Amino acid sequence: MENSKISLKLGALDIQFEGSEEFIAESLVAIVEQFVGLDLPDIAVGVGGAVNTFGSGVISQEVASPVQSKLSATDFAVKMSVKSGSDLVMAAAAYLYHTRGMEEFRRSDILSAMKEAKGFYKTSMGSNLSKSLETLVKSSRLQTPSSDTYTLPYSEVEGTGRHLS
Template sequence: MSIAKIRIKLGALELEYEGEPAFLTDGLPDLLERVSSLSDQVAPPVDETNASGTHQTAALPEMSPLGEKVMTLTSNSVAARLDVKSGADLIICALATLEIFGGKAGVSKKEIQTEMKQAKSYFQAGHINNFGKNMATALKAKKINQLGADSYALSAAERRQLEARLADAE
């Protein structure tokens, strides 16, 4: 039995297929038409630094592909809406900003620390000094997951809760 492979990339949208060769003749034209229409609705790739090399919080399009309004918030605004009180809270805030508004998945410690510093009204140098302890607190509370050696993400339950809280605060 032979297997066909195809990979299509249109801007930020990428699709990969591996399976029956018959699909390439029977289903591919229809798939290409659908992917083409979706590519107009997908946000362009996000650049996290501006021309001067300063970190920028990513902006999403005004409307999602489902036609829902999409909010764009900075780390400082997210921290205010989540009423950040501790270093662990600020880590969760940074992850929420990067994942929900930046579209990132699997964030490194360095990226988290950089985003924490963007919440200027809430960030304190002690948050970096106690970063390991604060990460352990968030992990133990199952608010974040460790995906790899240096890759972290919000837990699914925490992300749903934060999305609801941020939407309610609008």
């Protein structure tokens, strides 16, 4: 039996297959149709992308991690025009995501990053951190996949990514 190679690119989604013609005839078209039907966001250039590899009928997925920036927490605070504790939380989250490459972070990580923005951090911001986090989660600017763990939603990753240049 002969093997074939197929490579399809759909926006940020790259589907590659190498395997039997029998698998292509029986299954690959249905799998591709399922991916086309998904509501996948367009990944901004430089923010990361998704690569799906199909081989011998086995599907694996690898999602690119955040782009490494050289901006400091203070740089994000300046570029994001921080004026409040909630603003500084978002700048700290952007710093953790884009500079440190963390897709998930704990409250303690956010507080440490806030303190790194020395010209912006005030002790009262640390005292009010729980309230700021609660407000940001309710407004969907942060997500909580589990207790005491926070992530930036895609819209915020895209928005904060504009500050990288």
